[in-house]
Amino acid sequence: MHAQRRVTSKDVAERAGVSRTTVSFVLNDVPGVRISEETRQKVLRAARELHYYPNAAARSLASRKTHRIGLVLCQSPERIFVDAFLPEVLRGIGDVAQAQEFRVLLQSVENVAQSDTYTQLVGEKQIDGIILSGPRSDDSQLLALRREGFPVVLLGQLEGSEVPFVDVDSVGGARLAVEHLIEHGHKRIGLITNAPPQYTASAQRERGYREALEEHNLTYDRGLVRYGDFSEESGGRAMSELLEVVPPPTALFAASDLVAFGAMEATKARGLRIPRDLALVGFDDIPLARYVDPPLTTIRLPAYGLGAGAGRILLRLIKGEEARDTQLLLETGLVIRDSCGFHEGTTLERAAGGRGREVD
Amino acid sequence: MHAQRRVTSKDVAERAGVSRTTVSFVLNDVPGVRISEETRQKVLRAARELHYYPNAAARSLASRKTHRIGLVLCQSPERIFVDAFLPEVLRGIGDVAQAQEFRVLLQSVENVAQSDTYTQLVGEKQIDGIILSGPRSDDSQLLALRREGFPVVLLGQLEGSEVPFVDVDSVGGARLAVEHLIEHGHKRIGLITNAPPQYTASAQRERGYREALEEHNLTYDRGLVRYGDFSEESGGRAMSELLEVVPPPTALFAASDLVAFGAMEATKARGLRIPRDLALVGFDDIPLARYVDPPLTTIRLPAYGLGAGAGRILLRLIKGEEARDTQLLLETGLVIRDSCGFHEGTTLERAAGGRGREVD
């Protein structure tokens, strides 16, 4: 049942009638070494005929490069959110890696704080660089890796840190959402955040909300702001509170779709209707946003771009290219459906840049 | 900026005052070699103090084992379905692999038929075994690997093939759904499949539907059966047709949640109400099933179990343990919500085995 003996570069060399070194030169296109066209062809043909694949272990041992990157997924409270976009993010990373002949090693981590899972990955020289999803600032492993100069890119940002990262432009996205409501005449716009304010993304979305209001000379009213905690339920509770305020808000920006769903249910439970009695805009555009009733107007995240961007930066770091533009904020897009009350026949997407095009 | 020189087993040996071989014996717990407790402790301490991690490349080169498994994701028309469960499947595979100190190498493949992507993974000796998601029977790479005796496990089955696989018990799941409707008095039960009948999963779900009917002495009426093609739209079209039949069905089994959503919309569009005018049961329990209106009663897939099962079988194959029980069908569960009309206060889950317990 066992496979036949492996084909090595020695076999290729013999078949081509040259030395092993020459084979290596040809197959790796070593710069500075000139090989006659005839020899080159002999080697390539022999390799093809023998179905030669260089042994990855031997290669990394000798070259001290693995041609692999690690993707570490840290469990976070935003599970639902992360899960919904994981396939797209993976595609983004995978495409970029594949294009440069890198492989992706996947690792999920339950408890970032104590285990040394990814330090181990690096110590064993399993990978040349690492993408860390859902980083925390109290992560000592991360600091240690940085100190050694090991290539690291974060998916999500660590405020005030100079670690390379790729993230969504949450401030801009929130502004997009709130401006949309303002432009259509709303003056009392409530906010339910996606998470407590100590979470970066939450603080940023609140900032975008505030900036949009101030730019249009509307006052930021603390009475119209509530803090969610990821869950749908928290959205429902917060909405119930906001509906008690007099006069109540005429519109709501919910800083995550899940929170928006909770708000939606709470609103309906009071016999109010969306968008007639309350205009609603969410954030994330998770897959089910278009299926709820009414379909949710929301901010779309560039999931594929996050993965691709992180991959690209990491590969640049690995190759030692100049380390500029290593912090990347990606633009979001406004997806107009029914919950905001401004759907006009076709659904429009207005990118943060201002261009509009049809979607869905 | 470069990291300090790597710690090798030689360093550990020197610090412990023994030979490199002894270090290897101790760290690998080589059977048949007895090491005095004193020496063992010296070695372990030295390794700890030096933060020694054995080099993965050197180790696989010498041992001819990579301690890595490949997970190959083939693009398939059921993208939405696969995507929704990917995180759970990954968790399943990851947990099992991690427990045995294996790593997971991820690879997505656009076009299974022509590229040699995973043959390459195997040829380069990047992995010891492979899990193939969404296999196709015309996949020549797969056959070649099998011929060589390389460990392969499929996620999804290839009918009539003896290749190891893990899949959902679609027949049982469909029976569960249809029996639920029958037990509550429905006699005219329509079926919209998830896909054209040449797809294994589609044929199996239709078989479960038919078996449930026949076992309860109801006749299988071809006029009440339509074929979907994965999409929501196809569900809507099929439903419109079924509603023209006289007399129309009083209940519907939609063999995928997405198709069920389409059917739901088509039904509502005619002014009919669910579940009053049509009882509906879906299949898959994708995350948004509980959010639609009314929340969808459906069949839950054991996503984590699929991943864990595939991982377990693959690791057994890799370790050369006896190759029995390599084809695994996992049980589904009925998740009762509102669309079937039998929700009684709390939502109940009836496992295929008959046990009931609360969920959601």
Place this chain on the structure above:
DNA sequence: CCGCGTTACTAACACGGGTTAAAATATGCA
């Protein structure tokens, strides 16, 4: 014919750890 630069190729060592066969040491028994 010699010396000198190119060009085309190769011998030999390195990478770091697994593993076998043999050496060193400890133990048991008469």
Place this chain on the structure above:
DNA sequence: TGCATATTTTAACCCGTGTTAGTAACGCGG
């Protein structure tokens, strides 16, 4: 004490590739 045997430890080679330093072949001017 001497010798056989069990227990620990080690020297040496292997895995398959990259890479440096060096050799052979060739051309060319003097």
